[in-house]
Amino acid sequence: MTQHLIVPSNPTPNGDLHIGHIAGPYIGADALRRAAIARGEVAAVLLGTAWQQTHVLLAARRQGRDVLAVASEFAAQIEESFAAADIGYDVMLRHEDMPSIEQMTRRAWSTLRELGMIVVRDSVAHYCSPCRAWRFQGLVAGRCPRCGSSDAYGIDCEQCGLYHDDAELLDAVCAVCHEPTELRPLRRAFLELEPQRAWFEQYLGSITLGDPVREYAESVLSEALPSVAVTVLGGPGIPALDEELPGQTIYPAFELAPRYVVMTARHRAGSAYEPARTRTTMVFGVDNAFERVFLFPAVLRGLTETHAPFPDVMHLTYFYMLDGAKFSTSRRHIVGVAELVGVAGADAARLYLAANRPERSPTNFTRSAFEKSAEVSAVRRLRAWADTGEVPPGDEDSSRDPCIELEHAASELADALRPESLSCQNAARAVLTLTGLAGASHGDRFRDAVLKVLVNGAVLVPDTAARLASAFAVPRTRFDGAAQRTSGGRG
Ligand SMILES: [Zn+2]
Ligand SMILES: [Zn+2]
Numbered sequence: 105m106t107q108h109l110i111v112p113s114n115p116t117p118n119g120d121l122h123i124g125h126i127a128g129p130y131i132g133a134d135a136l137r138r139a140a141i142a143r144g145e146v147a148a149v150l151l152g153t154a155w156q157q158t159h160v161l162l163a164a165r166r167q168g169r170d171v172l173a174v175a176s177e178f179a180a181q182i183e184e185s186f187a188a189a190d191i192g193y194d195v196m197l198r199h200e201d202m203p204s205i206e207q208m209t210r211r212a213w214s215t216l217r218e219l220g221m222i223v224v225r226d227s228v229a230h231y232c233s234p235c236r237a238w239r240f241q242g243l244v245a246g247r248c249p250r251c252g253s254s255d256a257y258g259i260d261c262e263q264c265g266l267y268h269d270d271a272e273l274l275d276a277v278c279a280v281c282h283e284p285t286e287l288r289p290l291r292r293a294f295l296e297l298e299p300q301r302a303w304f305e306q307y308l309g310s311i312t313l314g315d316p317v318r319e320y321a322e323s324v325l326s327e328a329l330p331s332v333a334v335t336v337l338g339g340p341g342i343p344a345l346d347e348e349l350p351g352q353t354i355y356p357a358f359e360l361a362p363r364y365v366v367m368t369a370r371h372r373a374g375s376a377y378e379p380a381r382t383r384t385t386m387v388f389g390v391d392n393a394f395e396r397v398f399l400f401p402a403v404l405r406g407l408t409e410t411h412a413p414f415p416d417v418m419h420l421t422y423f424y425m426l427d428g429a430k431f432s433t434s435r436r437h438i439v440g441v442a443e444l445v446g447v448a449g450a451d452a453a454r455l456y457l458a459a460n461r462p463e464r465s466p467t468n469f470t471r472s473a474f475e476k477s478a479e480v481s482a483v484r485r486l487r488a489w490a491d492t493g494e495v496p497p498g499d500e501d502s503s504r505d506p507c508i509e510l511e512h513a514a515s516e517l518a519d520a521l522r523p524e525s526l527s528c529q530n531a532a533r534a535v536l537t538l539t540g541l542a543g544a545s546h547g548d549r550f551r552d553a554v555l556k557v558l559v560n561g562a563v564l565v566p567d568t569a570a571r572l573a574s575a576f577a578v579p580r581t582r583f584d585g586a587a588q589r590t591s592g593g594r595g
Contacts, residue, residue, distance in 0.1 A: 105144070105145055105146060105381065106140075106145045106146070106381055106382075106383055107145070107146040107147070107148075107378060107381050107382045107383070108136065108137070108140045108145060108146065108147035108148070108382075108383050108384075108385065108523065109147075109148055109150060109368065109371070109382060109383070109384040109385070109413070110133045110136050110137050110147060110148065110149045110150070110384075110385050110387070110523075111133075111149075111150050111364060111367075111384060111385065111386045111387070111415070112129035112130055112132070112133040112149065112151065112386075112387045112388065113128075113129045113387070113388045113389055113392050113396075114151065114152050114153055114154040114360070114363070115151075115153050115154065115182050116153065116154045116157045116159050116160060117153040117154070117155050117160055117174070117175040117176070117177075117178035117179045117182060118157070118159040118160045118162070118163040118174075118178060118433065119163065119178060119433035119434075120178065120181040120182060120185055120433075120440060120441070121181075121182050121185040121186070121440075121441050122431050122433070122438040122439060122440055122441065123424070123438075123439045123440070123441060123444050123453070123457060123469065124423070124424040124426070124431040124438075124469075126185075126189050126191070126441060126453075126454075126457050127421070127424040127457040127458075127460065127461050127462065127467075127469075128387075128389050128421040128424060128461070128462070129387040129388055129389060129421065130186070130189070130191050131189075131191070131454060131457050131458050131461060131528055131564075132387045132419065132421065132461070132526060132528055133149050133191075133193075133387050134149065134190075134191040134192060135458065135521050135526075135528055135531060135563055135564055136385060136387075136521060136523060136526060137149050137192060138192075138521075138563035138566065139518070139521030139522070139531075139561075139563050142560055142561060142563055142582065142583045143518075143582060143583065143584050144582040146375070148193075148194035148195065148371050148375070149192065149193040149194055149195075150193070150194065150195045150364065150367035150368065150371060151193045151195060151196050151197070151367075152195075152196060152197025152198075152201070152363055152367060153175065153178075153179045153182060153196075153197070154356070155171070155172065155175035155176075155179070155199070156340055156341050156342075156356040156359060157241070157242065157356055158240070158241040158242035158243050158258075158339060158340065158356075159242045160174065160175050160178075160340075161242075161243075161339075161340055162242055162243070162279065162280075163178075165280070171340060172199060175199075176198075176199060179198070183196065184442075185440070185441040185442065188441050188442050188445045188450065189441050189445060189450055189453060189454060190450045190451075190454065190566055190567065194371060194374075195367045195370045195371050197363060197366060197367060197370075201366055201370075204366045204369075205342075205359060205362055205363055205366050206342050208362035208363075208365050208366055208407065208410075209342050209354060209358065209359050209362040210342070210345075211362070211406070211407060212358075212361060212362050212403050212404075212406035212407050213344070213354060213358075213406070215406035215407070216295065216402075216403070216405070216406040217293075217346075219406070220296075221295060221296055221299070221300065221402070221405070221406070222293050222294065222295050222296075222334060223293070223294055223296060224291060224292070224293050224294075224346070224348045224349060225291070225292070225294060226289060226290075226291050227269075227271065227289070227290055227291070227292050227294075227333070228271045228287040228288060228289055228290060229270060229271055229287065229288065229290040229292065229333075229336075229337070230244045230270060230271070230273070230276050230278075230285035230286070230287060230288075231285060231286055231287070231288040232278035232280070232281060232283060232285050232286075233283075233286060234278070234281050234283050235278055235280055235281050235283075237280075237338055238290070238336070238337045238338045238339075239276075239278050239279070239285050240258055240270060240336040240337075240338075240339050240355075241257065241258035241259070241260075241270075241336065241339065241355075241356070242257050242258060242279060243257075243258075243278065243279045243280065243339070244257060244258055244270065244273060244276050244277070244278065244279060244285055245257040245273075245276070245277055245279050246273035246274050246275050246276035246277065247273070247274040247275050248261035248263060248264060248266075248268060248273075248274070249268045249272040249273065249274055250264050250266045250268055251263050251264035251266070252274075255430075256268070256273060257273075257279070258270050258273070259332070259333065260391065260394075262391045262423075262430075265320065265390050265391060265393045265394060266323070266324065266394065267324070267330045267332065267394045267398075269330070269331075269333060270333060271287055290337065291348065291349065292333050292334075292335050292336075292337075292349065292352065293333070293334050293335040293344065293346065293348075293349055293352070294331040294332060294333055294334060295331070295332045295334045295358075295399070295402060295403070296331050297329035297330055297331065297332060297398060297402060298328050298329040298330075298331070300329070300402060300405075301325070301329055303405075304325065304329070304398070304401070305325065307401060307414065308321050308325075308397070311414075311415065311416050311417065311418065312416060312417040312418075312523070312524045313417075313418050314417075314418065314419040314420065314463075314526065315464075316390070316419075316420050316422070316463075316464070317393070317397060317418045317419060317420050320390075320393050320397060320420070321397050324394070324397070324398065329398070332355075332398075332399060332402075333355065334354060334355045334358050335349055335352040335353065335354060335355060336352065336353055336355055337351055337352050337353075338351070339353055339356075340353065340356070341353035341354055341355070341356050341359075342354045342359070357395045357399055358399070358403055360395060360396075360399065360400050360403065361399075361400050361401075361403035361404040361406075361407060362403070362407065364400070364404070364412060365404075365407050365410045365412040368410075368412045368413070369410070369412075379411050379413060382413050383413075383416045383417070383523060384413045384414070384415045384416050384417070385415065385416065385417040385418075385419070385523040385526075386400075386415045386417070386418045386419070387418075387419050387420075387421070387526070388418075388419075388420055388421075389420065389421055389422075389423070390420050390421065390422050390423065391423075392420075393420055396418065396420075397418060400415075401414060401415070416523070417523040417524055417526075419526050421461060421462050421463055422462035422463075422464075422465055422466045422467070423462060423466045424460075424461075424462050424466070424467055424468075424469060425466055425467065425468040425469065426438065426439060426468070426469050426470075427468070427469075427470055428468060439469065439471070441453075444457075444474070447471075447474070447475065448474070448475070448480045448483070448484075449483065449487075449567075450567060451483045451487075451564075451565035451566070451567050451568045452479060452480045452483040452484070454564050454565060455479040455480075455482065455483055455532055455535060455564050455565055456474055456477050456479040456480060456532075457528075458479075458528035458529065458531060458532040458564050459477075459478075459479050459528075459529055459532035459533065459536075460529075461528045461529055463527060463528070463529055478536055479532060479536065482535065482536050482539040483565055483568055485497070485539055485542075485543075486539055486542070486558070486565070486568050486571075486572065487568055487571060489542065489572070489575075490568070490571035490572045490574075490575040490576075491571075491575070493575065495542065495543055495551070496539065496542055496543045497543050498540055498541065498542065498543020498544040498545070499540030499541075499543070499544070506541055506544045506546045506550060507546075507550070509537060509541060510538070510541055510550070510553060510554060510557070510587045511587050512537075513534045513537040513538050513541065513557070513587075514534070514538075514557045514561065514585055514586065514587035515585040515586070515587075516530055516531075516533070516534040516537075516585075517531055517534035517535065517538070517557065517561045517562070517585065518561060518583065518584055518585025519585060520534065521563065528564070531563075531564055532564060535558075535562050535564055535565065538554055538557055538558050538562065539558075541554050542554045542555070542558070552578075553587055555572060555576055555578050556578055556581070556587075557583070557587050558572055559572050559573040559578040559580070560578075560580060560581055560582070560583035561583040561585075
């Protein structure tokens, strides 16, 4: 039996989750997990909040509080938001896991250092004279040297997602005092990727990449692979303990693979685990593409003796916008998870966010479009059906054969939630079709067949599926996309 490990981005505990997060990695991870279980397979979502990010440090500094206290408060809110959206997970790393994360990070570090993949050399980095402090990651903002976007900081650009060295950041300013930074010499450690080109070409060529991930990987591989700075001075994180790097800590994103190893070890401890039958799927936002597609596997190469499997499938999502602008926790330009769930319930929120998930390009949320949406209306109709027993109004279109439509919708629903062909948009569309077919005047046996698919396959609306199951005593059976063939007959 296939065992699925599903690894979404780690939420950053510098604020609560908002619906943009759910619409990205998390509804995808939850749907993959539930659909695998519906097929009779084993699946686990592995999570942990990224308390080591400088964004958390900045949030703590604004509140004048300890960084870990702030992180654990937001981590608790994040877990409440997951629960509100009915998003499940099997492993959640918490602060008590820090010693294991540190141990695994050190192990990767020393292996890669011995293999010569991590090298120490002289470079330059941003220093803020007024603050008398080095500035890395979220503590230095500027323009991207690759695409010119002003939505760049540290080594990250939220616009193009391509890697740049932090010293290349243009018009850099300190994120604390907003004064320009200056470049000063600094001896740092770098993870060399270009010498690993053949390995990356082989690895990325042998696994399943969603089209946007493949395009991204090809664009990065079309140039020399970067030399990635993996230490900072004066930031949060794990001390490098390297005599050539006094006082430096290991770059937070370096911890992603060690954290994943700790998560898989935790998962193994609680269940039968067969590496040969394990399939790992990573789902992440476009802004994490470099970290996930290149940095993560490169660091995991330093941990091969742990037998944590390399990802077999990778999918990314684009930004979800709110009223045409990016979600922003600091500018309070957000819609909270509880707010949306409060308006229409968890299932309606889930189905709508799935249908509008930014899978091929950025998509946009407006409150009015949500309230008037076909998804909210479909969930209402299905729940009224379960509550009253009255068949929902159907989509009467005599030009199509309902039996064929049912078969198509059932197989589309199952295919859309397999790791290699993940599309929450397609799965949501299939649920809408099935809702319409439930009301088609095509006989009780046909309606029973529709119900069976909804109850066992509509994992995007789990509570509604459970209500239908109990209202109409529909048995739970494995769902792999086959709809029972029915022979029409009006009645
Ligand atoms: Zn850029
Ligand atoms: Zn400053």
